[in-house]
Amino acid sequence: xxxxxxxxxxxxxxxxxxxxxxxxxxxxxxxxxxxxxxxxxxxxxxxxxxxxxxxxxxxxxxxxxxxxxxxxxxxxxxxxxxxxxxxxxxxxxxxxxxxxxxxxxxxxxxxxxxxxxxxxxxxxxxxxxxxxxxxxxxxxxxxxxxxxxxxxxxxxxxxxxxxxxxxxxxxxxxxxxxxxxxxxxxxxxxxxxxxxxxxxxxxxxxxxxxxxxxxxxxxxxxxxxxxxxxxxxxxxxxxxxxxxxxxxxxx
Amino acid sequence: xxxxxxxxxxxxxxxxxxxxxxxxxxxxxxxxxxxxxxxxxxxxxxxxxxxxxxxxxxxxxxxxxxxxxxxxxxxxxxxxxxxxxxxxxxxxxxxxxxxxxxxxxxxxxxxxxxxxxxxxxxxxxxxxxxxxxxxxxxxxxxxxxxxxxxxxxxxxxxxxxxxxxxxxxxxxxxxxxxxxxxxxxxxxxxxxxxxxxxxxxxxxxxxxxxxxxxxxxxxxxxxxxxxxxxxxxxxxxxxxxxxxxxxxxxxxxxxxxxxxxxxxxxxxxxxxxxxxxxxxxxxxxxxxxxxxxxxxxxxxxxxxxxxxxxxxxxxxxxxxxxxxxxxxxxxxxxxxxxxxxxxxxxxxxxxxxxxxxxxxxxxxxxxxxxxxxxxxxxxxxxxxxxxxxxxxxxxxxxxxx
Ligand SMILES: Nc1ncnc2c1ncn2[C@@H]1O[C@H](COP(=O)(O)OP(=O)(O)OP(=O)(O)O)[C@@H](O)[C@H]1O
Ligand SMILES: [Mg+2]
Numbered sequence: 001x002x003x004x005x006x007x008x009x010x011x012x013x014x015x016x017x018x019x020x021x022x023x024x025x026x027x028x029x030x031x032x033x034x035x036x037x038x039x040x041x042x043x044x045x046x047x048x049x050x051x052x053x054x055x056x057x058x059x060x061x062x063x064x065x066x067x068x069x070x071x072x073x074x075x076x077x078x079x080x081x082x083x084x085x086x087x088x089x090x091x092x093x094x095x096x097x098x099x100x101x102x103x104x105x106x107x108x109x110x111x112x113x114x115x116x117x118x119x120x121x122x123x124x125x126x127x128x129x130x131x132x133x134x135x136x137x138x139x140x141x142x143x144x145x146x147x148x149x150x151x152x153x154x155x156x157x158x159x160x161x162x163x164x165x166x167x168x169x170x171x172x173x174x175x176x177x178x179x180x181x182x183x184x185x186x187x188x189x190x191x192x193x194x195x196x197x198x199x200x201x202x203x204x205x206x207x208x209x210x211x212x213x214x215x216x217x218x219x220x221x222x223x224x225x226x227x228x229x230x231x232x233x234x235x236x237x238x239x240x241x242x243x244x245x246x247x248x249x250x251x
Numbered sequence: 252x253x254x255x256x257x258x259x260x261x262x263x264x265x266x267x268x269x270x271x272x273x274x275x276x277x278x279x280x281x282x283x284x285x286x287x288x289x290x291x292x293x294x295x296x297x298x299x300x301x302x303x304x305x306x307x308x309x310x311x312x313x314x315x316x317x318x319x320x321x322x323x324x325x326x327x328x329x330x331x332x333x334x335x336x337x338x339x340x341x342x343x344x345x346x347x348x349x350x351x352x353x354x355x356x357x358x359x360x361x362x363x364x365x366x367x368x369x370x371x372x373x374x375x376x377x378x379x380x381x382x383x384x385x386x387x388x389x390x391x392x393x394x395x396x397x398x399x400x401x402x403x404x405x406x407x408x409x410x411x412x413x414x415x416x417x418x419x420x421x422x423x424x425x426x427x428x429x430x431x432x433x434x435x436x437x438x439x440x441x442x443x444x445x446x447x448x449x450x451x452x453x454x455x456x457x458x459x460x461x462x463x464x465x466x467x468x469x470x471x472x473x474x475x476x477x478x479x480x481x482x483x484x485x486x487x488x489x490x491x492x493x494x495x496x497x498x499x500x501x502x503x504x505x506x507x508x509x510x511x512x513x514x515x516x517x518x519x520x521x522x523x524x525x526x527x528x529x530x531x532x533x534x535x536x537x538x539x540x541x542x543x544x545x546x547x548x549x550x551x552x553x554x555x556x557x558x559x560x561x562x563x564x565x566x567x568x569x570x571x572x573x574x575x576x577x578x579x580x581x582x583x584x585x586x587x588x589x590x591x592x593x594x595x596x597x598x599x600x601x602x603x604x605x606x607x608x609x610x611x612x613x614x615x616x617x618x619x620x621x622x623x624x625x626x627x628x629x630x631x632x633x634x635x636x637x638x639x640x641x642x643x644x645x646x647x648x649x650x651x652x
Contacts, residue, residue: 050488073490088484088488104474115467116470118470120469
């Protein structure tokens with residue numbers, strides 16, 4: 001039984017069957033990559049995990065509980081954090097403030113009226129946020145306005161915001177898209193490091209095969225809304241069906 | 252000190268000093284001089300500065316931090332006023348009963364209105380609040396006449412119960428015997444300064460209100476509110492429920508408005524439905540934007556400027572203008588007065604409108620941004636850096652490696 005169990009999930013947008021009949025099981029403490037050509041339905045699938053979309057059919061169980069019908073903040077509080085395809089950060093705030101918000105969410109839950117404490121007096125959380133920024137190599141940018149950062153930095157910040165919550169499941173939608181090679185390698189190292197230090201499960205969508213094969217322990221190939229194969233990286237590499245899907249040849 | 256860091260403590264102390272010295276600071280011109288027109292140190296106006304300052308500070312907690320633009324906050328102003336006058340009628344003229352009630356009542360109404368209005372955001376939220384405020388206005392004006400005394404407005408009559416009224420007690424609003432209307436005048440040379448009890452009562456409460464809002468701005472709660480304005484989607488996916496945060500902000504700002512309304516009735520024991528009209532709701536929006544949305548000082552500044560113009564510019568009539576421009580040749584004088592005519596007296600709205608447009612177009616951060624720019628200019632001239640991290644120019648984007 002995996003930490004995330006997806007059974008028979010389907011989603012239709014008007015005339016387009018974005019997801020057919022997706023079955024997927026993400027095992028605890030593994031890095032599970034979902035790959036597939038553009039428009040295969042990868043982001044749509046992720047949206048069904050975090051409460052952004054409700055699938056038309058099927059079930060999504062996380063940690064033995066259904067996530068369907070729950071709102072995004074409830075799902076996050078269950079232990080799922082998500083990095084978006086285009087970085088979603090608080091661009092009006094500075095880096096440190098961006099980091100403090102997930103820290104509070106983790107400690108205080110979905111709502112707490114702490115109107116008088118003073119953010120800077122929360123020493124423990126400040127330390128935690130700073131440590132995370134050190135880990136992602138952004139500590140020197142902690143007072144920088146988030147909107148004024150490069151795309152790569154925004155992505156790293158978003159990842160740090162997710163990681164600082166110590167989620168049980170981290171969902172990453174193309175975490176290295178738009179990054180320079182060096183940044184991509186840093187990200188790979190960071191994720192590997194996180195993986196070693198903590199018990200964390202990751203589901204990662206990625207086009208960059210270098211990233212996929214550096215990190216993934218299981219790979220699911222999605223094409224036109226249905227999983228083609230699921231296997232280890234070694235077996236996926238030479239799989240004829242995968243090459244077919246990627247080269248866009250007709251079945 | 253007081254749970255604030257050094258910089259904020261200094262900021263608060265400056266605000267306290269300015270507020271306390273207002274009766275002196277607003278009276279820069281000697282009595283009888285041509286410029287005495289522009290003195291604003293009289294009780295009625297200073298009270299209004301403090302009261303509208305409170306209104307705007309509270310409004311800014313909602314609008315400035317979360318970005319939810321309410322067009323109905325005047326409703327709470329009215330609720331506050333009615334609460335206070337009712338306590339005069341039932342108990343006595345001590346404002347100690349009415350003001351807490353004003354805060355509680357407006358809080359309850361804000362909870363109700365906020366709960367419904369916050370189901371929508373953006374323009375729909377604004378429209379909902381506007382609709383609620385207009386409904387409250389109409390109720391107060393006609394349907395609820397037994398409670399609000401309709402068109403006439405609520406006031407104290409001699410046959411009201413006033414069960415706590417002692418024989419020697421003041422017959423006008425007071426705070427444990429400190430009568431709001433009373434002032435002491437001090438003459439210093441040609442200058443006359445008026446120190447009014449009512450003003451100082453409002454000023455002390457305004458400082459408390461300011462302090463509270465400063466704490467809220469610096470708190471995790473305040474951070475969440477700013478996060479809501481910045482990216483509500485990210486907030487939700489970070490495990491936070493935006494709804495109760497915005498509702499809490501709505502209720503707090505409604506309570507500030509109720510307090511302000513209560514203070515209006517504490518200065519002048521009257522409450523009328525017109526206080527709830529949409530124009531009054533619009534005014535606080537203008538104040539906040541004019542001063543600087545989301546800044547601590549902006550709303551107070553905006554409230555001050557608008558109330559100043561409303562009271563001072565509107566008093567400048569043709570006679571005064573003739574006094575100023577009398578030295579000009581006749582033809583030119585008539586011409587200048589003809590032009591000025593559009594901007595002062597009854598037409599003061601034109602001046603405030605122009606000022607508002609200029610600020611919105613050239614200083615989107617309001618008057619506070621204007622002040623910051625001037626400061627930055629001077630700092631640059633002196634060639635030293637501004638040590639204030641808030642006002643530090645944004646660091647250049649990091650060059651992508
Ligand atoms: N909200 C929506 N409404 C309508 N169609 C949608 C919506 N979201 C996605 N789609 C469509 O569903 C299909 C799958 O989209 P999705 O974003 O899941 O693909 P993807 O695998 O993430 O692709 P990419 O690699 O480009 O990110 C696409 O054809 C897309 O146009
Ligand atoms: Mg996608």
